[in-house]
Amino acid sequence: MPRPHIRPRTAIGAAFVAALLLSGCGNAGELESAGATPTAVGPVQLWPELPPISAPPVDYGESDTEHIPGIQAPGGDVHAVDPVAVVQAEVAAHPGRVTGSDGLYERTAQQIRDCKKRPKACPVLKPYYRDLTGDGKDELIVGITMPGQQTAIRVYMPEKGGLTRIMSDVEPIVSVELAGRDLILRAVSAGIPGYEYRTAWSWDEQQRAMLPARDEIIRVKPSRPGATEPPADAR
Secondary structure, eight states, rough: OOOOOOOOOHHHHHHHHHHHHHSOOOOOOOOOOOOOOOOOOOOOOOOOOOOOOOOOOOTTTTTTTTTTOOOOOOOGGGGGGGGGHHHHHHHHHTTTTOOOTTTOOOOHHHHTTTTTTOOGGGOOOEEEEEEOOSSSSEEEEEEEEEEGGGGEEEEEETTTEEEEEEEEEEOOOOEEETEEEEEEEEEEETTTEEEEEEEEEEETTTTTEEEEEEEEEEEEOOOTTTTTOOOOOOO
């Protein structure tokens, strides 16, 4: 016996809408035609004669990872690791360095060294934990406050019984959010008043690092009258 023919939902819906439009009823609330729909136009390449770029793209993951010396994470459990001790180990490994992904102002580095003696002045913020790499184990997410309203954000992955830093960034942070396995940073836009940067950092398996996968510049409400600029960085 042949199977009954079933009209697709889209065809039934289109026929219903067409019937309403052709009915000619003028009662309020009924559907009305909005006119012809503009024809979709595909993307058009401009200047196709431009020569190809010979320089390779910058590889963001090359310098963003580093093993943390002297830190153990038995069983790959970052919850058992003291986040202050992790940052102290990085400071000890890079004495006097104030630039680059590990760069900390000397005042901040000294505050980190003195965290046990002066805990209230310790710039290491409360740690957070999330599986950002998708391997079933949490990563350690650390924030460090610095002069000039700057905040350093670092992520550490348990690996080979220790920790590997897979992300490091310093920005005038407005907020930090976790969305799935992405770490989203909102930062003040330098030199563009009324805008913020929003960057989504995602795990890249090939580089084995957290990389800035998506960047946006977002319009925000203007600051209140009389608001002052952030103070200059003090070293």
